[in-house]
Structure formats: structure tokens, C-alpha cells
Amino acid sequence: MSSRPQTNPQQQQQRPFNLVRCTAIVLLTTIVLVGLAVLIAWLVIRPKHLLFSIENGSVSNFNQSDTHMNSTFYFTIRAHNPNRRLSIYYDSIKTSVAYEDQPIAYSTIQPFFQPHRNVTRIQTKIVASNVPLTPGSARDIRLEKGTGEIELYVYVWARIRFKVGVLKSNERRLKLACSPVMVHFSPTQHFERTICEAGI
Numbered sequence: 001m002s003s004r005p006q007t008n009p010q011q012q013q014q015r016p017f018n019l020v021r022c023t024a025i026v027l028l029t030t031i032v033l034v035g036l037a038v039l040i041a042w043l044v045i046r047p048k049h050l051l052f053s054i055e056n057g058s059v060s061n062f063n064q065s066d067t068h069m070n071s072t073f074y075f076t077i078r079a080h081n082p083n084r085r086l087s088i089y090y091d092s093i094k095t096s097v098a099y100e101d102q103p104i105a106y107s108t109i110q111p112f113f114q115p116h117r118n119v120t121r122i123q124t125k126i127v128a129s130n131v132p133l134t135p136g137s138a139r140d141i142r143l144e145k146g147t148g149e150i151e152l153y154v155y156v157w158a159r160i161r162f163k164v165g166v167l168k169s170n171e172r173r174l175k176l177a178c179s180p181v182m183v184h185f186s187p188t189q190h191f192e193r194t195i196c197e198a199g200i
């Protein structure tokens with residue numbers, strides 16, 4: 001009978017210690033298992049960067065005054081998805097063309113789905129209609145036109161979702177910045193491919 005009151009305080013001291021230890025072990029195991037699952041998923045999917053470039057560009061109906069400009073630009077954007085398992089929904093795509101730091105015109109592109117290991121060429125037509133120019137831009141564009149080519153920036157903003165098997169990711173924003181895009185006024189001139197920088 002005298003031994004019971006002695007063991008009781010000992011058990012009460014050990015119980016909180018065991019609880020902490022158990023919780024720690026369960027937590028640690030969970031973290032290790034989740035980490036392993038992420039690692040295996042990553043190894044299976046092996047995500048690779050998406051690659052974008054401007055393959056062709058041309059200009060037509062160009063006309064400018066000292067204050068305004070009209071022009072139609074055509075670009076071929078090459079989108080390369082090198083992934084073996086990831087496919088991509090392009091839910092909304094907007095493009096713009098800029099001269100120096102001044103946006104000239106915008107356009108939207110039809111949403112599309114890109115399968116894995118696929119190259120898709122997107123044709124875009126951007127119409128600049130009576131765009132106001134700063135006196136500096138008007139002068140510089142005139143000077144560049146005299147050389148037969150103009151240096152432009154092409155930007156793309158897209159909302160995309162990734163698909164792996166039946167799993168789909170949340171929507172992410174993709175931004176492309178392509179420069180310098182040298183567009184020739186003479187259609188016989190060879191277009192130099194421009195790599196786009198991509199940010200997700």
C-alpha cells in the first residue's frame with residue numbers, strides 16, 4: 001500500500017514527457033513523409049522551364065505624323081513546353097507592343113491547351129490605331145524607319161494552369177518580356193529570332 005503513493009507522482013511526471021515525445025515523433029514522421037512525397041512527385045514530374053521566343057515579326061500599313069502613328073504588327077510567338085508530364089492551360093493571353101518605354105498597342109489571343117512535349121506557334125496581329133506619340137518618340141521612330149527597321153518590345157501576360165494526370169494547379173500569372181524585336185519594313189529581310197524572358 002505504501003508503494004502506490006510513491007509510483008503515482010512518478011507516473012504523473014512521466015505522462016507529460018511521453019506526450020511531448022509522442023507528438024514530436026508523429027510530427028517528425030509526418031514531415032519526413034510529406035517531404036518524401038514531394039520529392040517523389042518532383043522526380044516523377046521533373047518540371048522544366050517553359051521556353052518562349054518571337055520567331056517572326058512584320059509591320060504593315062505604317063504611317064506616322066509628328067504626333068500620331070498608325071500601324072499593324074504581326075508576330076509569331078513560339079511556345080515550347082518541354083515537359084514530359086506537365087500540360088498547360090493558357091486561360092487568357094494578352095500581348096502588347098511597345099516602342100522604347102511607350103506601349104503602342106494591345107491585343108488578346110484565343111485561350112488554348114498545350115499538351116506535354118509540344119511546340120505551339122501563336123500568330124498575333126496588333127493594330128496601333130492613331131496612337132499619340134511624344135515628340136521624342138515621333139522623331140526616333142522616323143530616324144529608325146529611315147534605316148529600314150524598328151526596335152520594338154513585345155510583352156505577353158497570361159494566366160495559366162498546369163495539369164499533371166488528373167491534377168490541375170491553381171491559376172498562375174505568366175509574364176514574358178521579349179526584346180529587342182527588330183522588325184523590318186521590307187518584308188524580304190530576314191527576321192532575327194528573339195528569346196523571351198519568362199517569369200511565373
Ligand SMILES: *[C@@H]1O[C@H](CO)[C@@H](O)[C@H](O)[C@H]1NC(C)=O
Pocket residue numbers: 056057058074187
Ligand atoms: C514572316 O512573316 C511575313 C509576313 O507575315 C511572311 O511573309 C514571312 O513568310 C514569314 N516568315 C517566316 C519565316 O515565317
Ligand SMILES: *[C@@H]1O[C@H](CO)[C@@H](O)[C@H](O)[C@H]1NC(C)=O
Pocket residue numbers: 062063064065
Ligand atoms: C499617311 O498619312 C498622311 C496624312 O496623315 C497622308 O497624307 C498619307 O497619304 C498617308 N500615307 C500612307 C502611306 O497611308
Ligand SMILES: *[C@@H]1O[C@H](CO)[C@@H](O)[C@H](O)[C@H]1NC(C)=O
Pocket residue numbers: 063064065068069070129130
Ligand atoms: C491614322 O488613321 C486615322 C483613321 O483611322 C486617321 O484619321 C489618321 O490621320 C491616321 N494617322 C496617320 C498618322 O496616318
Ligand SMILES: *[C@@H]1O[C@H](CO)[C@@H](O)[C@H](O)[C@H]1NC(C)=O
Pocket residue numbers: 113114115117118119120
Ligand atoms: C501541339 O499541340 C497542338 C494543339 O494540341 C497541336 O495542334 C500541334 O500539332 C502540336 N504540335 C506538336 C509539335 O506536337
